[in-house]
Amino acid sequence: MxxxxxxxxxxxxxxxxxxxxxxxxxxxxxxxxxxxxxxxxxxxxxxxxxxxxxxxxxxxxxxxxxxxxxxxxxxxxxxxxxxxxxxxxxxxxxxxxxxxxxxxxxxxxxxxxxxxxxxxxxxxxxxxxxxxxxxxxxxxxxxxxxxxxxxxxxxxxxxxxxxxxxxxxxxxxxxxxxxxxxxxxxxxxxxxxxxxxxxxxxxxxxxxxxxxxxxxxxxxxxxxxxxxxxxxxxxxxxxxxxxxxxxxxxxxxxxxxxxxxxDPADTFVATFIGSPPMNLVRTAGALLGVRPEHLLPRTHFAAAEPITALPVRVGRVEYLGADRLAYGTLDDPWPHDPVVVRWPSTIAAALRAGERQQLFARDTDLKRFDPGTGRRAQ
Amino acid sequence: MDAIALDRVRPRRAAPRWRDDPQALARALLAPAILYIGLLVGFPFLLALYYSVSDATVGARVFHFVGLENFRSAIENPTFWQALRNSIVFTVVSQALVVVLGKAAAMALYRPFRGRALVRFLILLPWVAPISLGAIGWLWIFDPVYSILDWVARALHLIGPDAWPIWLGQPHLAMASVILVNVWRLAPLATVIILAGMSAIPQDIHDAAAIDGAGFWRHLIRINLPLLMPVMLVALLFGVVFTFTDMIVIFVLTRGGPYDTTQVLASLAFFTGVQGGDLAGGAAIALFLFPVLAAVAIGALTLARRAEVV
Structure with a gap:
């Protein structure tokens, strides 16, 4: 060859x-x-x-x-x-x-x-x-x-x-x-x-x-x-x-x-790549990044998987055929930062405006960034 | 039933204002151009045709048909043939120089450099200055006693201390001098036209040629010149028309002399028809310009259309 x-x-x-x-x-x-x-x-x-x-x-x-x-x-x-x-x-x-x-x-x-x-x-x-x-x-x-x-x-x-x-x-x-x-x-x-x-x-x-x-x-x-x-x-x-x-x-x-x-190296790459871009959430000491498609209902994770609860108050839902996009804000205990959720049509669960959805993300899918420099923090 | 009822209702049709009527507007906007061409181009041309078959003089502008007599006598006059030859030499040599110098100047002025705006302004000056004033300035430069050209040439030891060239009085020098002044006058126009044409070529084409390995000459001959050909033909067409019909430079500098060696058709027609009083003879000579100019115009425009590629 x-x-x-x-x-x-x-x-x-x-x-x-x-x-x-x-x-x-x-x-x-x-x-x-x-x-x-x-x-x-x-x-x-x-x-x-x-x-x-x-x-x-x-x-x-x-x-x-x-x-x-x-x-x-x-x-x-x-x-x-x-x-x-x-x-x-x-x-x-x-x-x-x-x-x-x-x-x-x-x-x-x-x-x-x-x-x-x-x-x-x-x-x-x-x-x-x-x-x-x-x-x-x-x-x-x-x-x-x-x-x-x-x-x-x-x-x-x-x-x-x-x-x-x-x-x-x-x-x-x-x-x-x-x-x-x-x-x-x-x-x-x-x-x-x-x-x-x-x-x-x-x-x-x-x-x-x-x-x-x-x-x-x-x-x-x-x-x-x-x-x-x-x-x-x-x-x-x-x-x-x-x-x-x-x-x-x-x-x-x-x-x-x-x-x-x-594995975006900083918040610029994280938000430039992906459509819609990665969600950034302000937490104590770090910016937490999570991709819209990684916010899923509990049923999508195995019981033993390390996951984090990220409740979302849904404001508006866009139906795009292959995907649904939900625009909303995170809910307590998180700061009420705007987030976007993207679900493929294969997820049957309801997604309605005005509701509070209990969503989860794998811990490995949560990326931490330094709030000052925007660089990835470990 | 409804249709019949509707037919009876005649809607009032609003008449458009004339300004909004494209037909009327087109006629109104074209009128000045047609009037201008008719009065200042068409009428004098017909008048020239009319005079050329008459025996009108400045004193007696009555029409008396003489057929082609004026053309016959022009053709039999050796001065006419000399003027025709001079016209061709004057036009061909000066336009060859104008296009080459115009292209070179355009290339020099294409890239930005400190003071480019000033240089562009200075280069354009000969074109915007009145021709007669410029020519009178050159009359001093060519003065047989005080000529700055003689001083410079002597200082550079190009001519001996006892050489006194009479720029406008020796046949070959006189022709070279009027050609030089004509080039000085027309090169700026060619420069500006070619510069505009160069700006119309996308930078990507030049970059592509540079990356494809073209050096200066290959770039010039294979890319630049072919792409500029239509625009250079336009510059050439303008130059030929301005040169072939112009007599101001020659009138001011040499009056066609010495011994008619710088006499061109336009100046000969002027001297015969206006100063000599033979309106009919002058008109006949002037009409010899027409077929040449028409052929040049048609040829150049055809070539320009064929070469249009971008």
């Missing part, structure tokens, strides 16, 4: 893109590969900072991306995630700190000397060039000519079903087709790292789910290390091997989607 990021046999001559037939073989999963993959970081940011006119866009971010990994930079708008990506690409010069690719400091190198590829939110296809010439552009810039050029463009296009579109101009393509052209143009040069800046946000909701799946599959097949910027937590959870959460230029937490969701 080929580990992601490792070149398949004969890769020196052939593009690393696997044709469709071969790709149908089970692709190696990221999780399996991590153990035997090169532990050395493929991409590394060391205390990377960027200030624009006294405003700090990115503040001393240190981050290592593993070989073959799909890392998502997640944060609200203005969190510095795009600036961080553009510094890795070489489109922005850091105020301080370094970018390392394959262990070498590339901070002072131009984008074209870094062998990075980038897919933009707008796709940034060259409007005056055909699909063929768009895909050929990075190869021509690297001095690939003649039949070698043609073969690499055709192989890459064929692998992603772009052959019928090669003679078209970008304006004659649908949104989904443009996105695929942008991706193929990015990987045809076999980049060290593939950078993606919200590449799905220009697609309509219907197409986005399909495109997300295609994109993940795409990265698995090509095996390229990828860094993906988004403000959409669903995208981040679905795509990322790991997620790096950013807020106001600072890195809040890096971890697998599971870690980010179940």
């Amino acid at each position: 080929i580990a992601p990021g490792q070149a398949p046999p004969g890769a020196a001559e052939r593009p690393r893109i696997v044709p469709r037939a071969e790709a149908s073989a089970p692709a190696p999963r990221r999780g399996d590969a991590r153990a035997d993959a090169d532990p050395a970081a493929k991409i590394e940011a060391r205390a990377l900072s960027k200030g624009f006119a006294e405003v700090s866009a990115v503040a001393a971010v240190s981050l290592a991306v593993r070989n073959g990994e799909f890392l998502v930079l997640l944060g609200p708008s203005g969190s510095g995630k795009s600036t961080l990506l553009r510094m890795i690409a070489g489109l922005e010069t850091p105020s301080s700190g370094d970018v390392l690719i394959d262990g070498a400091v590339v901070t002072d190198l131009a984008p074209r000397s870094r062998n990075v590829a980038m897919v933009f939110q707008s796709y940034a296809l060259y409007p005056h060039l055909t699909v063929f010439e768009n895909i050929a552009f990075p190869l021509r810039a690297r001095g690939v000519r003649g039949r070698a050029l043609e073969r690499r463009v055709l192989d890459a296009s064929a692998a992603f079903g772009l052959e019928p579109l090669l003679r078209r101009k970008p304006r004659q393509l649908s949104g989904g087709e443009r996105q695929r052209v942008a991706l193929v143009r990015a990987i045809v040069r076999e980049p060290t790292v593939l950078l993606l800046d919200e590449p799905l946000s220009n697609l309509d909701a219907q197409l986005r789910a399909t495109a997300r799946e295609e994109l993940r599959e795409f990265q698995r097949r090509v095996g390229t290390t990828a860094i993906y910027v988004t403000h959409d937590q669903v995208e981040a959870m679905a795509l990322g091997d790991r997620i790096a959460v950013l807020d106001r230029g600072a890195l809040r937490q890096v971890g697998s989607p599971h870690e980010i969701y179940e």
